[in-house]
Amino acid sequence: MVDAADEIDADVIVMGTRPHSGIGHALMGSTATKVMQHSKRPVLIVPLKK
Numbered sequence: 001m002v003d004a005a006d007e008i009d010a011d012v013i014v015m016g017t018r019p020h021s022g023i024g025h026a027l028m029g030s031t032a033t034k035v036m037q038h039s040k041r042p043v044l045i046v047p048l049k050k
Contacts, residue, residue: 005041013041016048 005013017032036043 005039010041012044013039014044014046016046018048 004010013035015032015035017030032043032045036045
């Protein structure tokens, strides 16, 4: 995702996310969190409905 934003020279990355809890979050982590940590561009996180 971060590489794709760099290739197209995006101004912002917008991602939807669902809340994770327990062992699933501990094992997999959050893709949105990883993108936020590695992106040089602003990241807008939008909560998704269940």
